[in-house]
Amino acid sequence: SAVISQKPSxxxxxxxxxxxxxxxxxxxxxxxxxxxxxxxQSLTLIATANQGSEATYESGFVIDKFPISRPxxxxxxxxxSNMSPEDxxxxxxxxxxxxxxxxxxxxxxxxxxxxx
Amino acid sequence: xxxxxQPTEMTAxxxxxxxxxxxxxxxxxxxLFWYQQHAGEAPTFLSYNVxxxxxxxxxxxxxxxxxxxxxxxxxxxxxxKDSASYLCAVRxxxxxxTFGTGTKLQVIP
Numbered sequence: 001s002a003v004i005s006q007k008p009s010x011x012x013x014x015x016x017x018x019x020x021x022x023x024x025x026x027x028x029x030x031x032x033x034x035x036x037x038x039x040x041q042s043l044t045l046i047a048t049a050n051q052g053s054e055a056t057y058e059s060g061f062v063i064d065k066f067p068i069s070r071p072x073x074x075x076x077x078x079x080x081s082n083m084s085p086e087d088x089x090x091x092x093x094x095x096x097x098x099x100x101x102x103x104x105x106x107x108x109x110x111x112x113x114x115x116x
Numbered sequence: 117x118x119x120x121x122q123p124t125e126m127t128a129x130x131x132x133x134x135x136x137x138x139x140x141x142x143x144x145x146x147x148l149f150w151y152q153q154h155a156g157e158a159p160t161f162l163s164y165n166v167x168x169x170x171x172x173x174x175x176x177x178x179x180x181x182x183x184x185x186x187x188x189x190x191x192x193x194x195x196x197k198d199s200a201s202y203l204c205a206v207r208x209x210x211x212x213x214t215f216g217t218g219t220k221l222q223v224i225p
Contacts, residue, residue, distance in 0.1 A: 031211060042203055042218040104149055105213055107158035
């Protein structure tokens, strides 16, 4: 299994500001995934972060709003730009691992953002 | 696109058995996961099915029917600590995993 650390664990932000979330994995991984979990909802995939290339965004998410960096195989950042109260969510970093054939996702502890 | 449906909430009694259903519609199906998520915590992996049939792991079992686009998670000998949200998730292709709406299970004495 992978150990994933996220920072910050929580933050309170002002409308219009931007915040960068960091994700560190204890082993090298090809892809890292960023999910959002809005209050009372399930997880929605924002984008897949690939080392050495641009992130792949899901429908409804754009790079200008959620820029992602992936400088090496153990680290990624997600920035939530120009925040509004609708961006109040838990943001989760995830990597694929597990036994061959399963490849279950492992999650960081999440970053809980509240936008005022 | 894809669609993954689960009941929103369920209540069951301590010591009993509960079955949480999940139906899905997707192209490129490559496996179904069940995750458990306690309030305020990250999801944790419970089970994985890629072939039809039942996978048993202790008190938890998961079933898959690919032809019907249907899965269920069976929890036996319920304990109070099993109160959590249970997320059905489908993998499409090799990497992309999409989560269902989640089922909030409350276990009562």
